[in-house]
Each structure stands twice: as structure tokens, then as C-alpha cells.
Amino acid sequence: xxxxxxxxxxxxxxxxxxxxxxxxxEGLGFSGVGDVRAGRLIELxxxxxxxxxxxxxxxxxxxxxxxxxxxxxxxxxx
Amino acid sequence: MTFRGAVITFPGSNxxxxxxxxxxxxxxxxxxxxxxxxxxxxxxLDFIGIPGGFxxxxxxxxxxxxxxxxxxQAVIAAAGRGVPVFGVCNGFQVLTEAGLLPxxxxxxxxxxxxxxxxxxxxENSQSLFTSGYETGQELRIPVAHHDGNYFADxxxxxxxxxxxxxxFRYLDEVNGSQRRIAGILNEAGNVLGMMPHPERAIEDxxxxxxxxxxxxxxxxxxxxx
Numbered sequence: 514x515x516x517x518x519x520x521x522x523x524x525x526x527x528x529x530x531x532x533x534x535x536x537x538x539e540g541l542g543f544s545g546v547g548d549v550r551a552g553r554l555i556e557l558x559x560x561x562x563x564x565x566x567x568x569x570x571x572x573x574x575x576x577x578x579x580x581x582x583x584x585x586x587x588x589x590x591x
Numbered sequence: 592m593t594f595r596g597a598v599i600t601f602p603g604s605n606x607x608x609x610x611x612x613x614x615x616x617x618x619x620x621x622x623x624x625x626x627x628x629x630x631x632x633x634x635x636l637d638f639i640g641i642p643g644g645f646x647x648x649x650x651x652x653x654x655x656x657x658x659x660x661x662x663x664q665a666v667i668a669a670a671g672r673g674v675p676v677f678g679v680c681n682g683f684q685v686l687t688e689a690g691l692l693p694x695x696x697x698x699x700x701x702x703x704x705x706x707x708x709x710x711x712x713x714e715n716s717q718s719l720f721t722s723g724y725e726t727g728q729e730l731r732i733p734v735a736h737h738d739g740n741y742f743a744d745x746x747x748x749x750x751x752x753x754x755x756x757x758x759f760r761y762l763d764e765v766n767g768s769q770r771r772i773a774g775i776l777n778e779a780g781n782v783l784g785m786m787p788h789p790e791r792a793i794e795d796x797x798x799x800x801x802x803x804x805x806x807x808x809x810x811x812x813x814x815x816x
Binding site for chain 1: 688
């Protein structure tokens with residue numbers, strides 16, 4: 514089974530990379546984009562023994578930095 | 592008594608030799624080198640240095656992988672026993688990722704790698720790492736980093752300030768750090784992390800010798816203890 518983990522910056526944490534991407538989009542002539550936040554997508558291939566609690570722990574211990582980031586875990590049906 | 596200082600090397604560390612040599616020049620004793628995959632530290636250490644560089648290629652987040660390496664468990668235990676632990680640059684990132692220091696180091700606000708000598712102010716000269724300075728003293732120390740933008744929530748920042756745990760502050764805008772924080776101490780005062788490189792400023796030939804007193808302070812605090 515595939516698990517997709519989306520790691521994003523917490524609201525309120527300044528995202529200079531997102532801001533630079535926003536500038537670049539405007540430079541390319543795309544209008545109407547209010548804000549850009551850049552994050553990270555991590556995909557895991559896991560077997561049935563991996564529990565939601567274990568995934569949660571993986572995120573808290575390594576995949577996300579809880580000081581600045583939030584995460585969302587999504588199991589993808591094959 | 593003989594000073595025993597060690598420097599940890601991770602894959603991708605590139606300032607480990609600078610830190611080891613800096614410590615050696617000031618202490619007069621060879622620095623013990625420790626590999627990240629070791630599970631134990633040498634016995635009776637008086638100083639543990641976590642060097643700058645790009646440990647594990649900065650994969651995931653700067654310092655995140657190194658913080659989980661086998662030797663860091665031993666470093667965390669040693670820090671808990673009161674052994675002085677000093678992290679420079681990537682070493683500072685490793686210490687925050689390992690939970691030994693609060694906050695996080697994010698991409699520089701200007702997005703560019705910053706590599707220059709910057710003016711710093713000593714904010715607390717009472718710590719074992721800074722006793723050789725005067726509070727308010729201005730130093731010139733080089734920085735070289737991409738992820739030095741210190742972030743912590745307001746409550747944490749207020750606590751750091753209130754407890755005198757901001758050791759060094761930039762005098763200029765360098766990387767977008769909250770409250771221009773350049774280096775912080777842990778609650779017990781035996782762990783210091785900072786983005787600037789004092790090990791690159793220990794002799795006038797290097798452009799500045801302002802970093803030397805940091806190592807002298809740590810060594811002296813031990814001898815006097």
C-alpha cells in the first residue's frame with residue numbers, strides 16, 4: 514500500500530521559498546495568485562503491519578519538524 | 592588535568608577539521624575524532640563539537656538525518672549529564688533537530704547563501720562558552736550558510752530572552768532570524784548552538800581572532816571546575 518505524506522509549513526511561519534515562487538509566477542504573467550506556500554511530498558510503500566499510529570510517529574520523529582511544519586497522512590488505495 | 596575534546600564527523604561534514612584544529616590550537620591537546628556511526632563516545636569528554644557542513648547532503652531538512660544518527664543518542668545523553676556540547680552552523684541545525692535546543696533553522700529569508708564576516712554582539716557573558724567576553728562586546732565572526740534563519744514561536748523567544756539564553760545576536764540583518772538571534776544556549780547552559788563560525792576566527796591571520804575566547808572560556812571553565 515502506498516502512503517502519501519504532505520508536509521507543509523505551519524500557518525504564520527514565513528515561507529521565503531513560497532514568496533519567491535509567487536514572484537516568479539507574477540513575472541511569467543500569471544495573475545490572481547494570492548499566496549504560495551511550498552511544502553514537501555513524501556511517498557512510502559508500506560505493508561499491512563504499518564499502523565496509523567506508526568505513521569504518525571514517523572512524521573513526528575523524522576519526516577516533519579513539528580516546530581515549523583504540519584503533516585497530513587493519506588493512504589492511497591491501489 | 593588534561594582536556595579531552597571531541598569533534599563528531601558526519602558524512603558531508605566539512606568544517607570538522609576546522610573545529611578540531613581550532614580546539615587543538617587553543618587547548619594544546621589533540622582533538623579526538625568521532626565518527627557518526629559509532630554508538631559510544633570516548634570516555635570522560637570535556638567538550639563535544641558538532642561541526643558545520645552539509646551532513647547527509649542536507650537531505651529532508653538541514654541536520655535532520657544527522658540528528659538521528661547513532662552517535663547523537665550518546666551526545667544527547669552526555670549533554671544530559673552536563674558535558675559541554677557546542678554546535679556550529681550545521682551543528683546548530685543538528686542540535687535543534689535533535690531537540691537539544693529549541694526552535695528551527697529555516698532557509699535564509701533572502702534565499703541566498705550568505706558567506707561573509709558579520710558583526711555579532713555578545714548578549715550573555717555568564718555562560719561557560721562566553722565567560723571570556725564582556726556582555727555587549729562586539730565580535731567579527733564569519734558566517735557561511737543557506738539555512739540560518741532562526742525561528743521559534745513568540746513564547747519560546749520570550750523565554751530565551753528572559754533566561755539570558757540568547758548568547759549572540761547579529762548586529763546587521765543577515766538571514767531573517769527572529770530577533771536577529773545568532774546563537775542560543777539550552778536551559779542548563781551546557782549546550783550552545785550558533786550559526787557563525789568562531790573556529791574560523793581564532794588567529795589574526797584568518798582575519799579575526801574574536802572566536803578564540805569562546806574556546807578559551809570552555810576550556811577554562813573546565814579547569815576551574
